[in-house]
Amino acid sequence: MAQEKGTISIHTENIFPIIKKFLYSDHEIFLRELVSNAVDAIQKAKRLVSLGQFHGELGEPLVQVKVDAKAKTITISDNGIGMTADEIKKYINQVAFSGASEFLEKYKEAKDAHEIIGQFGLGFYSAFMVADKVEIQTLSYQPGAEPAKWVCDGSTNFEMDAGNRSERGTDVILYINEENKEFLEEYKIQEILDKYAKFLPVPVQFGTRTETQRDGEDEEGKPKYKEVEVPNIINTVQPIWTKAPTELKDEDYLAFYKELYPFSDDPLFWIHLNVDYPFNLTGVLYFPKIKNNFELQRNKIRLFSRQVFITDDVKDIVPEFLMLLHGVIDSPDIPLNVSRSFLQADSNVKKINTYITRKVADKLAELFKNDRKAYEEKWSDIGLFVKYGAISEPKFWERAKDFVLLSNIKKEFFTLNEYRDKVAPQQTDKNNNIVYLYATNPEKQHAYTNAADKKGYDVLLLDGPVDNHFISHLERELEKTYIKRVDADTIEKLIDKDEKIESSLSEEQTKQLEELYKSAITKPNMEISVENLAADALPVTITIDEYTRRMKDMAALGGNMDFYSTLPDHYKVTVNANHPLATKILSESSKEKQAALAQQAFDLALLAQGMLTGPDLTAFVERSVKMI
Numbered sequence: 001m002a003q004e005k006g007t008i009s010i011h012t013e014n015i016f017p018i019i020k021k022f023l024y025s026d027h028e029i030f031l032r033e034l035v036s037n038a039v040d041a042i043q044k045a046k047r048l049v050s051l052g053q054f055h056g057e058l059g060e061p062l063v064q065v066k067v068d069a070k071a072k073t074i075t076i077s078d079n080g081i082g083m084t085a086d087e088i089k090k091y092i093n094q095v096a097f098s099g100a101s102e103f104l105e106k107y108k109e110a111k112d113a114h115e116i117i118g119q120f121g122l123g124f125y126s127a128f129m130v131a132d133k134v135e136i137q138t139l140s141y142q143p144g145a146e147p148a149k150w151v152c153d154g155s156t157n158f159e160m161d162a163g164n165r166s167e168r169g170t171d172v173i174l175y176i177n178e179e180n181k182e183f184l185e186e187y188k189i190q191e192i193l194d195k196y197a198k199f200l201p202v203p204v205q206f207g208t209r210t211e212t213q214r215d216g217e218d219e220e221g222k223p224k225y226k227e228v229e230v231p232n233i234i235n236t237v238q239p240i241w242t243k244a245p246t247e248l249k250d251e252d253y254l255a256f257y258k259e260l261y262p263f264s265d266d267p268l269f270w271i272h273l274n275v276d277y278p279f280n281l282t283g284v285l286y287f288p289k290i291k292n293n294f295e296l297q298r299n300k301i302r303l304f305s306r307q308v309f310i311t312d313d314v315k316d317i318v319p320e321f322l323m324l325l326h327g328v329i330d331s332p333d334i335p336l337n338v339s340r341s342f343l344q345a346d347s348n349v350k351k352i353n354t355y356i357t358r359k360v361a362d363k364l365a366e367l368f369k370n371d372r373k374a375y376e377e378k379w380s381d382i383g384l385f386v387k388y389g390a391i392s393e394p395k396f397w398e399r400a401k402d403f404v405l406l407s408n409i410k411k412e413f414f415t416l417n418e419y420r421d422k423v424a425p426q427q428t429d430k431n432n433n434i435v436y437l438y439a440t441n442p443e444k445q446h447a448y449t450n451a452a453d454k455k456g457y458d459v460l461l462l463d464g465p466v467d468n469h470f471i472s473h474l475e476r477e478l479e480k481t482y483i484k485r486v487d488a489d490t491i492e493k494l495i496d497k498d499e500k501i502e503s504s505l506s507e508e509q510t511k512q513l514e515e516l517y518k519s520a521i522t523k524p525n526m527e528i529s530v531e532n533l534a535a536d537a538l539p540v541t542i543t544i545d546e547y548t549r550r551m552k553d554m555a556a557l558g559g560n561m562d563f564y565s566t567l568p569d570h571y572k573v574t575v576n577a578n579h580p581l582a583t584k585i586l587s588e589s590s591k592e593k594q595a596a597l598a599q600q601a602f603d604l605a606l607l608a609q610g611m612l613t614g615p616d617l618t619a620f621v622e623r624s625v626k627m628i
């Protein structure tokens, strides 16, 4: 062809400085865009063959990325359909900027380059983020096509001429500028390709690597090895999410997990997602071993669009509680290049959300139904996740009601209905409310769980990071049910059955005892009262109001609850009028002795609550030694 010069059709003087400035923070995506274009060109060639519109030799599909540090170039080559000079004019010179004025208007508002790149068919032009000059050498598949060349120096002027490609396909050559010379480092390119190209559907080669191979045997019959150079192929062209579940074994899922997260423990189980109506979505989601450090686990789900990695920030696409899962989601229907607020309102995104939630609930329900024992064994890992989902996603809660488990301190498991049936006979109070009791630390709260046990009450173990919220959720959802920690009140009051216990003290004595304790106890925020408890209950018990404690605990975990974190701790001290110690103290003649006994009983109560520390503990030990 004859040499030709021209101006890229664009309404605005120069768009490149804007692209460069705008996309500066994530300029590495130029490689994603160009490699994707190369993959597309190859896919198109394959499609033409299958449609019978191209009769030439397809060859082995291959995208190649080459770095020439001396020449300061990066070349992306493919053996795809190529372009004729006319197509370059149409697709590169004009189409790219048909939306330029719109682009200019929008870029002012957008905060994130991801939000708009590609939206205007600017993928190819992202090359100018890192290059001063870009050259295309291409030969179209069309019979009789001439090789064509296009060069542009980042201004709006381009040059076209006869090209030098002798085989079908395209080379895009980037002349990397000074500020971006880091992209001429091989490790950098390897890193970017590993991130974006790892699962592309066409082999992507980046140079070669050395591999050790068997090379027969030596004279002694020992195996010999040799080093050979093999093509360094970046990707797995058919990752498991593109296959049918029936083709896959457990080992395949586990191997893929290891490939994604080399340092993680094996996952507990997984879900293969596959839907093509009303939206397209494939993927595999894994349930990781979560334990209790769930904050660390986020941002593990990777989002792909037709096997091109897009982001690992799937917020808004996946329901919040499912962010604890690992794995991949691939959907061409998720709008990737629009703003986050638009994403939340997008109807496909909403449907995808609902679909994933349902699939996860199905899987859990199935596991629970098919093998309850195995499900219980996994509960320490999935419990956190199920509870989090139950609290945050009403649709999930509707399903989870049937498979959320409660476990007691004896490590027995119950569904919500089973538990209600179990405790209702003993734990219904005078107002017909059922009261569930729980411990957050059975070791520390032993005095209280022991008291509950003596009464024939069951105690749940609720010690996880979301359990406070889960408890509040259950109280809202379950009818006539209250949930209290074992130390929220004396055992008689925890589940108030209106059983009157006679006092062994006169009114006068009760008053006297109360005064005595009030002057012996000098700690702040202690509300002291004398009550008639069982004779074998502790002489003094310290309890903490359930509601305030729960709110304070939640505030400590974060959230907008600062008010609660500023509340002082408030304790109730209940002196047991019926314990023999009460009569004993009152019958002491010496005031000092009375005070010492009251102090001792109070310290024992502090000890049972794990609150006896520092100088108080020392004083207690010294006093006890004297008493022995």
Ligand SMILES: Nc1ncnc2c1ncn2[C@@H]1O[C@H](COP(=O)(O)OP(=O)(O)OP(=O)(O)O)[C@@H](O)[C@H]1O
Binding pocket: 033, 037, 038, 041, 078, 080, 081, 082, 083, 091, 092, 096, 117, 118, 119, 120, 121, 122, 123, 124, 125, 170
């Ligand atoms: N390697 C290539 N081989 C053949 N044609 C190509 C190649 N690269 C780009 N093209 C042509 O140029 C067009 C414009 O590419 P560009 O990357 O700017 O936009 P796009 O790929 O259409 O959309 P996107 O913004 O998603 O990348 C492509 O649609 C394609 O027709």
